[in-house]
Amino acid sequence: MxxxxxxxxxxxQKGRSALATGGVFVAILLIFVELGFFVxxxxxxxxxxxxxxxxxxxxxxxxxxxSQSWQFPRARLEAAMTVPEVAQASPIYxxxxxxxxVSGGLKLDIAVIGLDPRAGIFAVPDIERQGAxxxxxxxxxxxxxxxxxxxxxxxxxxxxxxxRRTTIGGQYKLGTGFLGLGVALASEANFFxxxxxxxxxxxxxxxxxxxPGADPDRAAQALRAVLPxxxxxxxxxxxxxxxxxxxxxxTATGLIFGSGLVVSFVVGIMVLFQTLxxxxxxxxxxxxxxxxxxxxxxxxxxxxxxxALLIMxxxxxxxxxxxxxxxxxxxxETLLPLALSVPQLGAVFAITLVMAAASxxxxxxxxxxxxxxxxx
Amino acid sequence: MTAAQAIARFAxxxxxxxxxxxxxxxxxRLIRSSAGIGFAVLLMLVQLGFxxxxxxxSLAMVRQLDGDLVIMNASKYRxxxxxxxxxxxxxxxxxxxxxxxxxxxxxxxxDFFWRDPAGxxxxxxxxxxxDPDRPVFLLPELKAQSARLKEEDGVIVDRxxxxxxxxxxxxAEIELNGRTVHVVGSFxxxxxFMSDGTVMMSQATFARLLPGNRGGAAALPVEFGIVKIRPxxxxxxxxxALVLALPADVRVLTKPQLVAFERDFQADLSSxxxxxxxxxxxxxxxxxxxxxxxxxxxxSDQLPQYATLKGMGYETAYLxxxxxxxxxxxxxxxxxxxxxxxxVVYRMIGAVALLPLHMTLSLTLISLGLTLGMCLLSAIxxxxxxxxxxxxxxx
Numbered sequence: 001m002x003x004x005x006x007x008x009x010x011x012x013q014k015g016r017s018a019l020a021t022g023g024v025f026v027a028i029l030l031i032f033v034e035l036g037f038f039v040x041x042x043x044x045x046x047x048x049x050x051x052x053x054x055x056x057x058x059x060x061x062x063x064x065x066x067s068q069s070w071q072f073p074r075a076r077l078e079a080a081m082t083v084p085e086v087a088q089a090s091p092i093y094x095x096x097x098x099x100x101x102v103s104g105g106l107k108l109d110i111a112v113i114g115l116d117p118r119a120g121i122f123a124v125p126d127i128e129r130q131g132a133x134x135x136x137x138x139x140x141x142x143x144x145x146x147x148x149x150x151x152x153x154x155x156x157x158x159x160x161x162x163x164r165r166t167t168i169g170g171q172y173k174l175g176t177g178f179l180g181l182g183v184a185l186a187s188e189a190n191f192f193x194x195x196x197x198x199x200x201x202x203x204x205x206x207x208x209x210x211x212p213g214a215d216p217d218r219a220a221q222a223l224r225a226v227l228p229x230x231x232x233x234x235x236x237x238x239x240x241x242x243x244x245x246x247x248x249x250x251t252a253t254g255l256i257f258g259s260g261l262v263v264s265f266v267v268g269i270m271v272l273f274q275t276l277x278x279x280x281x282x283x284x285x286x287x288x289x290x291x292x293x294x295x296x297x298x299x300x301x302x303x304x305x306x307x308a309l310l311i312m313x314x315x316x317x318x319x320x321x322x323x324x325x326x327x328x329x330x331x332x333e334t335l336l337p338l339a340l341s342v343p344q345l346g347a348v349f350a351i352t353l354v355m356a357a358a359s360x361x362x363x364x365x366x367x368x369x370x371x372x373x374x375x376x
Numbered sequence: 377m378t379a380a381q382a383i384a385r386f387a388x389x390x391x392x393x394x395x396x397x398x399x400x401x402x403x404x405r406l407i408r409s410s411a412g413i414g415f416a417v418l419l420m421l422v423q424l425g426f427x428x429x430x431x432x433x434s435l436a437m438v439r440q441l442d443g444d445l446v447i448m449n450a451s452k453y454r455x456x457x458x459x460x461x462x463x464x465x466x467x468x469x470x471x472x473x474x475x476x477x478x479x480x481x482x483x484x485x486x487d488f489f490w491r492d493p494a495g496x497x498x499x500x501x502x503x504x505x506x507d508p509d510r511p512v513f514l515l516p517e518l519k520a521q522s523a524r525l526k527e528e529d530g531v532i533v534d535r536x537x538x539x540x541x542x543x544x545x546x547x548a549e550i551e552l553n554g555r556t557v558h559v560v561g562s563f564x565x566x567x568x569f570m571s572d573g574t575v576m577m578s579q580a581t582f583a584r585l586l587p588g589n590r591g592g593a594a595a596l597p598v599e600f601g602i603v604k605i606r607p608x609x610x611x612x613x614x615x616x617a618l619v620l621a622l623p624a625d626v627r628v629l630t631k632p633q634l635v636a637f638e639r640d641f642q643a644d645l646s647s648x649x650x651x652x653x654x655x656x657x658x659x660x661x662x663x664x665x666x667x668x669x670x671x672x673x674x675x676s677d678q679l680p681q682y683a684t685l686k687g688m689g690y691e692t693a694y695l696x697x698x699x700x701x702x703x704x705x706x707x708x709x710x711x712x713x714x715x716x717x718x719x720v721v722y723r724m725i726g727a728v729a730l731l732p733l734h735m736t737l738s739l740t741l742i743s744l745g746l747t748l749g750m751c752l753l754s755a756i757x758x759x760x761x762x763x764x765x766x767x768x769x770x771x
Contacts, residue, residue, distance in 0.1 A: 016669075019665065019668065019672075020669070023662060023665035023666065023669070026658060026661050026662050026665065027662060029658065030419075030655070030658045030662070033654065033655070033658070034655075037651060062496075062497060062498050064497065064499060068499070096486065098459070100451065104451070105451065106451050106452070106453040107449075107451040107452070107453065107457075107459050108453055108457075109457050147645060149453070149644075149645075181645060250540060250572075252569075252729035252730065252731055255725060255728055255729040256426055256725075256729065256731075259721070260419075260422065260423070260426075260655060263415065263418060263419045263422055264419065264658075266415050267416060267419055267662050270412040270415045270666065271662060271665060271666055271669075273408070273412075274409070274412045274666055274669055274670065277408055278673045281405075326654075330651075333650065366404075
């Protein structure tokens with residue numbers, strides 16, 4: 001069996017095999033890290049949406065991405081309610097203001113999300129639990145990952161937001177996503193107190209919840225038929241596709257981590273190729289002997305391929321463990337939601353198999369030199 | 377040529393570049409090792425380049441300011457966040473001794489909306505405004521064209537803005553904040569991670585386009601006061617005088633201080649630095665593993681030859697030197713092609729991602745140091761074999 005022979009060759013030279021496994025381990029780890037960032041950046045952009053309750057999102061037709069969402073007339077949400085499948089349509093207001101300590105100091109940009117606390121928009125336990133804290137005038141909840149630059153986020157602290165004295169009612173744990181360095185939640189009434197210049201009938205986003213059992217695609221079509229051309233309707237999957245494309249293609253991040261991914265792929269192949277080629281050279285007499293006994297080229301090639309696959313398989317698991325450790329570290333240090341889904345893990349495994357096959361293929365050239373007549 | 381052949385030659389010549397001959401002995405192996413080390417180097421170079429590119433993109437605009445000193449609001453925490461101060465402060469500054477010129481720079485990062493000429497999407501752009509007779513940026517193209525900003529609603533745009541904005545399209549009439557403006561020129565700078573494109577205009581045009589503004593340019597608050605000092609004056613002395621003359625709610629920074637201020641902000645709040653350093657470290661480790669394998673295999677293969685040399689009376693120190701030299705040479709053999717292909721990679725990625733990726737002397741030296749470091753380190757790890765080579769045991 002080629003597999004058995006491959007295993008015995010690797011087991012015969014433990015130090016060398018361990019070294020190769022180490023190299024491949026690092027290459028796989030790098031692939032995990034690059035892919036993690038490649039996926040995490042759009043996920044950072046989706047963080048807020050992922051924690052909002054909605055089946056369909058209504059936005060302005062000029063919508064670019066979450067932080068450049070533009071506005072549309074609130075009356076569109078009332079029109080949306082006329083579609084039978086629609087159970088609820090709630091507005092979300094987004095604003096940017098300056099945060100400053102009442103005694104002065106830096107004026108920091110903070111994003112403010114205005115909402116109806118009773119609409120149950122956020123699927124975030126801290127927000128649902130503390131909804132009542134948004135009711136008193138000039139009170140906000142702040143995201144607990146608002147940067148330390150903003151000072152204490154303790155309940156009761158009074159700060160100026162957009163030039164208005166505002167009390168921190170409490171904190172919630174969600175993450176600022178890419179809305180900014182700090183995020184605060186306010187009730188609709190408090191939001192418009194902070195931004196008195198804003199027309200009260202202009203909404204940034206409309207969250208539509210459907211009746212149980214309604215088909216989102218069909219409801220989206222019905223909604224598009226009802227609403228005029230100044231609005232746009234996304235299903236959840238359409239929104240994910242749109243935001244991911246924005247972060248991956250329009251910002252440079254896709255290219256940066258994509259190219260890192262490609263380079264680590266090639267580096268992995270190189271490490272493994274190096275090992276296999278060395279091994280073939282060293283064991284050329286043995287391979288030539290096998291040939292002389294009557295083993296086919298194909299059999300010997302299979303041995304090399306299995307060697308490559310075995311090294312990959314052994315390196316994969318520790319790389320996975322190490323990758324999760326790095327993810328956890330990055331998550332705590334940078335607030336990027338670094339994590340991989342099961343299909344993405346499968347994709348990395350598939351990539352490593354391709355790497356194994358490619359490096360084995362590259363090193364086969366050496367195998368052909370195994371000529372029984374010449375060796376001895 | 378093998379080490380053994382090299383020894384044979386030694387009889388007739390005084391010096392044999394043994395390490396070089398060892399390296400060149402097996403062309404196949406040389407190509408393989410150069411490719412392996414080269415890709416590890418390329419990985420490090422790309423990661424280091426991204427790290428530089430990220431900071432360079434964020435600092436590009438600040439570096440283009442044409443002034444010795446900059447006045448800005450004391451509550452400003454970063455370059456790109458609107459926090460202007462009253463215009464009349466500039467008059468106070470002009471009276472300070474040693475000052476040649478104080479010019480206003482108006483800026484907006486949130487309030488200027490550019491309509492893509494090809495579609496009907498509208499995007500936020502970074503807008504700067506100044507006196508066309510005193511363009512406060514170093515950009516040569518801007519200096520050459522700024523007189524045309526005196527035309528009503530004339531703007532100069534960044535050709536390297538993100539393509540989606542259509543700033544490089546050459547369209548002369550563009551809608552900015554709902555008003556048709558004329559593109560009278562362009563410069564090449566590139567976007568950063570906050571703004572997709574930049575528009576420059578006269579202060580009069582700025583005052584007309586700024587949403588909610590009713591007054592003229594004279595009443596507009598100023599984002600930065602760009603100060604030029606008289607030749608021969610001491611920058612820090614003028615800075616002190618300005619600080620004393622101006623109210624405490626503005627601060628005065630030298631240009632290098634402003635660049636450092638922005639760099640500190642970016643380094644503190646973005647995760648770009650650690651991300652790319654992590655990639656560089658991984659490249660280093662991979663490179664070390666590859667070169668260790670190469671050196672270890674080579675030493676194993678040529679152990680009899682090394683043992684022979686020892687038997688002939690060569691000292692271990694000489695053999696160690698040969699191995700180290702060979703490691704350094706293989707580092708160079710991997711480094712040079714990697715450095716060259718990195719130029720191509722920088723150019724391609726820089727053009728597509730609109731990142732300022734440039735090969736600099738410091739990048740070259742840092743990466744070369746890392747490459748030599750990883751190869752020499754692995755040589756030292758592998759060298760125990762040679763030291764242990766016993767002429768009596770080998771044969």
